[in-house]
Amino acid sequence: MSKYRTIVIGTGPAGLTAAIYLARANLNPLVIEGLQPGGQLTTTTEVENFPGFPQGIMGPELMDNMRKQAERFGAEFKNGWVEEVDFSKPPFKVKVGGIGELEADSIIISTGASARYLGIPGEQENVGRGVSTCATCDGFFFRGKKIVVVGGGDSAMEEASFLTRFATxxxxxxRRDELRASKIMQDRARSNEKVKWALNRTPLEVVPEALGVKGLKVRNNETGQEELLEADGVFIAIGHTPNTGFLSNQITLDEHGYVVVKPGTTETNIPGVFACGDVQDTKYRQAITAAGSGCMAAMDCEKFLEGSIVHDWSETLDNMGSMLHMILLLFLVTYVMNSLFFLLQKREISKFTSKFKTSKIGWFYNEVAYLGDKFVSSFGKVIEAQLLIAVFNTALTILGLWILGFPYLFALTILVFMLSLVPVAGVIISLIPLCLIGYQLGGLQLSVIVIIMIIIIHALETYFLNPKLMAHKTKLPMFYTFIVLILSQHFLGIWGLIIGIPIFVFLLDILDVNKMEKTEEPIRVETKL
Structure with missing residues (x-):
């Protein structure tokens, strides 16, 4: 199953604008084209009100330019249609016909709206045989013929005016005697001598004939009489229905099926799911407003993803902190109980254990006791030294993070401490989560500061703390300790820093080069009077 940071559903002006902004933010969005790539503008002739084109631009050309711009910045396009979605929990799932199931941390819905039909007899049966909803697509086929356009809005006025280029x-x-279209669009249509008017008429049926349609049967709402408006083509221009059927009540819709967004944003009721363009616009429904809302959706989405990274890390750190806190608590309780039990029966335990020395397995007991002493005098001392180093690293790191204003210091303390138990590498590994959180909190500048801080702490550990503490605990000269650390890291990797010194000290102890005693002699201080 493919996973993306964000998926844009739809390729109208809104979806393509969102894709451009998301791609420029290095989020590499996946754009699902849908059944009508380019949206409604691909069915529009000349676009005269989109800024930047004083002579106008053809709708399909505008959408093609926007797509190329999104692709140039890294947006990925796939040809398919969304069958269903699952927004119950992130990552969100999107099932795409012809592709399969996809996952994304965020979704932008820009599916627009589809042409609405009258729902009268003969309409659907004759789509493509004389009935159309796209003047740009099909107008050419009606050259020199009669056409009927149904509708009273701007799209109806535009299509009627456009079709006069071909029709007689x-x-x-x-169905009313007043139009809903804007005054400028009405005036443009009324000034065209080829446009005739049949207002206050209710369409009843598309009347077919052998090779197409014969016309549109209507009823005069004033007289109640029915009449046939003869035409070779019937174009339906009564608006659009939002393409939200695939959502299956996953998000809040209004009574007309449009996506409901929070005022002033593109946020839906599901965090991480956004909507832009005509799918949520019940008022303006313009190409430029759709593009603007696409920009808003991309910025809202980018902000959400930035917050989700910090939230994911903080939640992970909190969970890690809770888990480690429980482990440490159980360890402490177990240690205290065992220590108490041992102290209460120390004499009996020692007396019973000493019997093994003179038993038939005394030789085995002595070997185990010998190896135990060596473990304490070598491995144990290194572990003690590394624990001190981890405490020192954690204290310095958390102090720096506190000064820099990092949140969740308790969880970060546990994280840094556990990583610091790994010599050298632990400090470097801690760079990954700390730099990510720093970038989300303060951008690149804060990340650089964190890197510098970690490098300084790493240098202190590698060139001062490790040699000095290890040399002190193992009674090795600092020079030998430093050489062993370098060689063990070179041949055994970073884990060689853990076992390199213990192995070396163990060998020295076995060879009687540097015997390690179980107990240290008390320091004697001589004073001269």
Whole structure:
């Protein structure tokens, strides 16, 4: 199953603008094209009100340019249609026909709206045989013929005016006597001599014939009489229905099926799911407002993803802190109970254990006791030294993080301490989560400061703490300790720093070069009077 940071569903002006902004933010969005790549603008002729094109631009050309721009910045496009989604919990799942199931940390819905049909007899059966919802797509096929356009909004006025380029006359049918279109669009249509008007008429049926349609049967709402408006083509331009059927009540929709977003944002009721363009716009429904909302959705999405990284790390650190706290508590309780039990029966335990020395397995007991003494005098001392180093590293690191204003210091303390138990490498490994959190809190500058701080602590550990503490605990000269650390790290990797000194000290002890005693002699201080 493929996983993405964000998936954009739809490729209209909103979706493509969102893809451009997301790609420029290095989020590498996946864009699902849908059944109509490019959205409704691909069915529009000349776009005159999109800024930056004083002479206008063709709708398909505009959408193609926007797509190329998104691809140039790294957006990935896939041809498919979304069948269903699962927004119950992140990562969100999107099932795409022809592709399969995808996952994403965030989703941008920009599926727009589809042309609405009248729902009258003969309509659906004759789509492609005289009935159309796209003047740009099908107008050419009706050159020199009669056309009926149904609708009273801007799209109906635009399609009627456009179709006059091909048809001998265009009759515009509307069920009311007043139009909903803007004044400029009405004036443009009324000034066209080829446009005829059939207002206050209710469409009843698309009347078919052998090779297409014969016309549109309507009822005069004033007289109640039915009449046939003869035409070779019937174009439906009564608006659109939001393409939200695939959501299956996953997010909040209004009574018309449009996605409900929070005022002033593109956020839906599901954190991490955003909506832009006509799928959530019930008022403006313009290409430029769709593009603007696509920009908003991308910025809202980017902000969400930035916050989710900090939230994920903080949640992980909190969970890690709780788990380690429980482990340490259980260890402490077990240690105290065992210590108490040992102290209460120390004499009996020692007396019973001494019997093994003179038993038939005395030779085995003596070997085990000998190896135990060597373990304490070599491995044990190194572990003690590394524990002190981890405490020192943790104290310095947390002090620096506190000064820099990092949150969740308790969880970070446990994380840094556990990593510091790994010599040298632990400090370097801690760079990964600390730099990520630093970048989300203060950008690149804070990340650089964290890196410098870790490098300084790493240098102190490698060139001062490790040699000095290990040399002190193992009674090796600092020069020997430093050489052994370098060689063990070179031949055994970073874990060689853990076993290198213990092995070397153990060999010295076995060879009687440097015997390690179980108990140290008390320090005697001589004073001269």
């Amino acid at each position: 006359d265009v009759t515009l049918v509307h």
